[in-house]
Amino acid sequence: MEAYSMNSQDFFEALEAGVLIGSHCLDCGTKSIPQRQICPKCLGSRTEIVEYSGKGFLAAFTVVYVPSSMMANNGFDSKNPYCVGIVELDEGPKISAQILDVDLSNPESISIGTKLVMASAKNNAGENQKPHLAFRPV
Amino acid sequence: MILMPEKKLKRGVAVAGVGLSKFGAFPEKNSRDLFVEAFLDLMGSMKGFDPHQIEAFYLGNFSSDQFEKQAHLAPILASWVGLSPISTLRIEDACASSGVALRQAALAIASGQYDVVLVGGVEKMTSLEIAAVTEALGTAADAQFEVSVGFTFPGFYAAMATAYMHEFQADPKAFYHVSIKNHNNGALNEYAQFRQTIREIMESKKERAAQKGRPVPAWEDEFDFLSDPKGNPMVAWPMALFDCSPVSDGAAVALLVSEEIANSFTETPIYMIGSGQASDGALPERENLYSIPAALEAGRQAYQMANLGPDDIDIAEVHDCFTIAEIIATEDLGFFDRGKGWQAAIEGKTARDGIRPVNTSGGLKAKGHPVGATGVGQVAEIWKQLNGIAGERQVQGNPKIGLTHNVGGTGQTCVVNIFERRA
Numbered sequence: 001m002e003a004y005s006m007n008s009q010d011f012f013e014a015l016e017a018g019v020l021i022g023s024h025c026l027d028c029g030t031k032s033i034p035q036r037q038i039c040p041k042c043l044g045s046r047t048e049i050v051e052y053s054g055k056g057f058l059a060a061f062t063v064v065y066v067p068s069s070m071m072a073n074n075g076f077d078s079k080n081p082y083c084v085g086i087v088e089l090d091e092g093p094k095i096s097a098q099i100l101d102v103d104l105s106n107p108e109s110i111s112i113g114t115k116l117v118m119a120s121a122k123n124n125a126g127e128n129q130k131p132h133l134a135f136r137p138v
Numbered sequence: 139m140i141l142m143p144e145k146k147l148k149r150g151v152a153v154a155g156v157g158l159s160k161f162g163a164f165p166e167k168n169s170r171d172l173f174v175e176a177f178l179d180l181m182g183s184m185k186g187f188d189p190h191q192i193e194a195f196y197l198g199n200f201s202s203d204q205f206e207k208q209a210h211l212a213p214i215l216a217s218w219v220g221l222s223p224i225s226t227l228r229i230e231d232a233c234a235s236s237g238v239a240l241r242q243a244a245l246a247i248a249s250g251q252y253d254v255v256l257v258g259g260v261e262k263m264t265s266l267e268i269a270a271v272t273e274a275l276g277t278a279a280d281a282q283f284e285v286s287v288g289f290t291f292p293g294f295y296a297a298m299a300t301a302y303m304h305e306f307q308a309d310p311k312a313f314y315h316v317s318i319k320n321h322n323n324g325a326l327n328e329y330a331q332f333r334q335t336i337r338e339i340m341e342s343k344k345e346r347a348a349q350k351g352r353p354v355p356a357w358e359d360e361f362d363f364l365s366d367p368k369g370n371p372m373v374a375w376p377m378a379l380f381d382c383s384p385v386s387d388g389a390a391v392a393l394l395v396s397e398e399i400a401n402s403f404t405e406t407p408i409y410m411i412g413s414g415q416a417s418d419g420a421l422p423e424r425e426n427l428y429s430i431p432a433a434l435e436a437g438r439q440a441y442q443m444a445n446l447g448p449d450d451i452d453i454a455e456v457h458d459c460f461t462i463a464e465i466i467a468t469e470d471l472g473f474f475d476r477g478k479g480w481q482a483a484i485e486g487k488t489a490r491d492g493i494r495p496v497n498t499s500g501g502l503k504a505k506g507h508p509v510g511a512t513g514v515g516q517v518a519e520i521w522k523q524l525n526g527i528a529g530e531r532q533v534q535g536n537p538k539i540g541l542t543h544n545v546g547g548t549g550q551t552c553v554v555n556i557f558e559r560r561a
Contacts, residue, residue, distance in 0.1 A: 008282060034283060040419070060304075060427045062296035063375040064288060069273045071288040078371070084288045086297060086422050094422035096284045107375040112304040121287075132287050 004049050006037040012130055020052045020118055020133075022093060033093040052091050054118030056135070059094055061085030063107040074121075083107075087116055087135050098134040145443055147248035150397025152407040153557065155184045156518040161388035161506030162331040163264040169202055169211060170218045172389035172508075173260050177219045180391050187403060189219070192393075193252040195226040196243040198236025198259040199510035204274040205262050215258065232278035233459060235259060236390065237513025237544030237553040241413050243394050244555075253396045259515065260389040261508035271385050275509075278547040280420040292382055294421055294548045295460035296374035301427035302462060303376070305477065310376055312480035314364045316461040317380045317503060319489050324500020326531035331386055331506030336360045343369065381461040383501075388508035390515040405561070406525045408540075412446065412556030414439025421548045428477075430549035433470035437543070440554040441472075448472030451556070452537035453523050454494070455516035457545040458501040464488075467543050468496060471554070495533045498523060513544035513553065524559040 004010040004021050011034040014021040022033035026048060030041040033052065038045050063083050067076040076082045083099040098121045103109045114137055121134035157180025159172045167175070181187065197212040208214070212226035229239040236259025243255040263271055276285045279294065289297075302308055317336065324330040325338070334342070340363040347354045357363040364370045370378045393403070400407035416435035418424065424431055441447055448471055456471070458464035465479040473494050474482045482488060488496035499505045499519035502512060520540035522528040540557045 011283075040423070060297040060301040062293045062300065062377070063372075064290055064293050064296075065372045065374065066268075066272065066290065066292065068276060068285060068288055068290050069269055070286070072269060076288075081372075081375075082288055084293055084297070086301075086427060096287050096289055096420070096422055098287050112300060134287070 004035070006035055006047070006049070008034060011035060015120060015133060016130055018120070020054045021049055022052055023047045024050045031091050031093050033089065033095045052089050056087045056089040056116055058099065058110070058112050058114045058116055059086045059088040060112065061099055061110055063104055063110070083110065095133065098132065100134050100136040102137065145439065147244070147443070149248050149250065151244040151247045151410045152395055152397050152400035153392050153410065153517060153521055154395045154400055154403035154407050155180050155187070155393040156521045157181070157183065157391045158329045158515060158518050159389040160329050161386050161508060161511075161515070163385070164387045165264065167262070167387060169199075169206060169208065169260045169262045169389070170215055172262060172387055173215045173258060173391075174218060176258070176389035176391045180393060184393070184404065189221065191254045192221055192224060192256045193254050194224055194243070194246065195221060195256045195258065196239040196246075197226065197228045198231070198239035198257075198513055199228050200230060200232055200235050200261055200278070201274055202262065204277070205265055211260070215260070221256070231551040232546035233457070233507070233509040233512055234544045234546030234551040234553050235510045235513065237516070237542060237555065238415060238551065240392060240394070240514055240517060241415055241553050241555060244410050244413060247394055247396050253399060255394045256391060257394055257514055258389065258391045259511035259513055261510035262387050263385045263508060264387050268385065284420055290374060292374035292377050292460065295462050296377040297421070298427050298466065298548075299376050299462040302466065305426070305428050306480065308480040309484065311361070312465060312483045313376070313381050313461040314361055315483045316458065316464050317364070318360050319483070319486075320458060320497050320501040320503040323490060323498050323531055324504025326529065327500050327505055330500045330504055331384055332500070332504045336363065336380065340369065377460050377462065383459045383503050383507035386506035386508040388506055388511045388515070390511045390518055392514050392517050406559075408521055408524050408557045408559050410555060411558045412440035412442075412444030413554070414443065415551070415553040418550050420550070428466065430466060430470055430545065430552060432549050432552035433467060433543060433545065433554070436552040436554040437471050440541070440556050444556045446539065446556065450539055451494070451541045452535070452539050453498060453520065453533055454496050454541040454543065455499060455501070455519050456496055456543040457512070458497055458503050459507060459545070461503070463545065464496065464501065468494070471541065471543060490531060490533055498528065498531050498533055513542065516542040516544060517555070517557070520557050524557065
């Protein structure tokens with residue numbers, strides 16, 4: 001994973017290439033996402049970039065009816081809501097993502113623990129053409 | 139986390155007076171006008187106090203930069219009430235800004251640097267459209283990794299609510315109980331943004347429908363109303379409109395003085411006997427999503443300094459930016475066991491006549507949430523309750539110990555302060 005640095009924007013460079021990166025600590029083994037130069041657990045700086053499998057499960061979620069401006073630009077509103085959640089990766093760390101392909105008309109049907117796999121969601125917003133992180137049920 | 143076994147203030151600090159502007163939507167008022175209103179409220183309650191005695195001004199303000207295109211607000215506000223050239227500073231810790239400002243002012247007094255400090259909090263939010271407000275508030279979260287996937291503030295707390303409901307099989311009706319209770323309290327607070335109970339809001343919506351010749355909704359009671367998306371539209375499932383604190387304008391001030399001179403300012407000082415503050419990363423970095431670790435740590439510090447425990451707290455103002463946040467707060471502060479806060483809310487334990495009155499002011503939900511003013515606003519309620527001057531919403535039994543719990547963002551900042559009445 002030498003293609004990517006610890007600079008936070010490289011997370012998005014990798015994502016654009018369809019790769020989910022983070023870091024792991026060579027001293028204590030703690031895994032992080034996104035990647036971090038300094039281990040949040042042992043504070044050591046011997047960390048290296050790792051690639052995650054992109055598999056995980058839903059740890060928490062919401063269906064948003066009053067969108068952020070970015071999502072409003074992507075066409076979402078109260079009649080066309082979207083799901084975002086927190087995904088716990090099989091490797092352990094958690095990250096926020098949009099959750100695709102769930103029944104938005106019935107949020108109660110969306111369940112914590114659902115197995116997910118990484119996808120990516122396109123943005124229409126002018127200044128931010130890059131995709132953002134998304135997952136969908138396996 | 140514990141760096142030293144004991145943390146005490148080097149000398150005591152007291153609150154000698156409080157002041158509030160009305161909270162609400164005031165198109166005719168800017169930050170400085172709201173602040174003047176709160177300052178005059180303080181001065182009106184302090185006979186013979188000469189503001190020239192104030193040595194420093196600590197301001198909590200989240201984002202006048204975004205809301206009013208005005209940075210560097212502290213010296214402007216100080217000047218506007220005639221306090222130049224005293225030392226001023228502005229503290230930004232999102233919605234915990236003025237709770238933190240109050241703590242920092244107390245630490246400055248405890249250090250011996252000052253004896254008399256004015257603490258203020260202000261936010262003028264209604265100048266922006268709701269989408270812009272949502273975006274401005276979003277900057278309190280991690281813009282790169284959380285907001286970038288579509289999270290909003292209601293969304294963060296809604297996600298915590300799903301984790302909480304899943305972990306403890308909580309009945310989501312508990313959220314209604316929090317909202318109804320806080321509106322019941324806010325209805326009795328002359329400074330509150332919403333001075334109506336949810337029942338009254340429901341009845342007025344029915345009346346309006348009838349007046350306009352529209353079909354009158356068949357809501358039988360508050361629960362019926364709150365479970366109807368026509369009355370209570372969804373914002374971020376499972377958080378609906380009446381789960382969310384409003385967009386507000388408002389200001390709050392408190393006069394902090396060193397303990398030994400407190401009685402020369404007022405006959406009814408309250409003493410700051412405990413204080414704690416902690417921080418955290420973004421929401422996904424936490425071990426679980428149904429608790430706020432910074433609140434646990436800030437509470438631990440404050441209880442330790444005060445040498446008190448949760449059972450000693452008579453009244454509390456907690457950060458109910460969303461109804462789930464109040465339930466989690468009552469667990470993080472140890473008022474109820476983990477996973478039992480939702481039942482306590484349903485059973486009325488946090489009502490004014492319950493065993494642990496929470497948010498007698500109406501809380502952020504009903505009193506309003508001008509984010510930078512909220513922390514000091516909480517202290518104003520504790521002052522009134524401990525001094526027995528909270529009017530119709532006064533808690534019975536002469537409360538002696540009060541606690542404030544003020545959260546920034548999703549819990550990246552939390553400050554907990556504990557106050558005592560000694561007279």
